[in-house]
Amino acid sequence: MNHLGSHKLNNVLGQILLAKRMGKTRVIAETGAGQHGVATAASAAKFGMKTYALFSENDQVAPVYSISAGLAYPGVGPEHAFFKDSGRVEYVAATDDEAVDALLLLTRKEGILPAIESSHAIAEAVKRAPQLSKDNIIIVNVSGRGDKDVAAIADYLEKRNTKNQE
Incomplete structure (x- = not known):
């Protein structure tokens, strides 16, 4: 039973298990709708991993928008979190x-x-x-x-x- 109020749990569990298999101990999630962060945090906690989630100054998440439907997804996988933290990539935005x-x-x-x-x-x-x-x-x-x-x-x-x- 899913008590998280999120349908994202099945996706996040796969990401967490992959991160764990890769030997990672932290996962970062930008949460466009909020639920992805909740699912990430719950899954990470289950497997003893640290979680990094981004919210607004009021602990609310702004709606996600991009002219590109393919970029309007509010999540990030463990691979991207690892690459950012290790300094191997720099993520930037374009309007x-x-x-x-x-x-x-x-x-x-x-x-x-x-x-x-x-x-x-x-x-x-x-x-x-x-x-x-x-x-x-x-x-x-x-x-x-x-x-x-x-x-x-x-x-x-x-x-x-x-x-x-x-």
């Missing part, structure tokens, strides 16, 4: 405007229509490129195709243009 602008830039310059998820990474590459020498190379994994996002991007651009004209 919807930055992601859409990056999508449009790559489409205009290279004829590649990236998925909006990948456009967030492209936006970060665009930010970092001016700080690097011409000899440096940036690799961005464009892992999806943007034809599935055309209607959402068109709606977003229409709203943005209307807002800018006000």
Whole structure:
């Protein structure tokens, strides 16, 4: 019986068991809706692991939103927590405007229509490129195709243009 008020428990248990098998002792969860953090904390406690969960200043969790449905998930697996804590990766954010602008830039310059998820990474590459020498190379994994996002991007651009004209 699940007393946590969360349907996320079955997913989190798999993540916790994997983390334990990998020898990890801590798990970090950003909780967009709150329940993922509760499930993570309960599962981690069951297996003697420390938990790191992020909430707002009022102990509430803001609703998750991203123009990209694929990025609007409020959880993080133990692998990402480990990579962040070990300093192997740095996680950054891109706004919807930055992601859409990056999508449009790559489409205009290279004829590649990236998925909006990948456009967030492209936006970060665009930010970092001016700080690097011409000899440096940036690799961005464009892992999806943007034809599935055309209607959402068109709606977003229409709203943005209307807002800018006000």
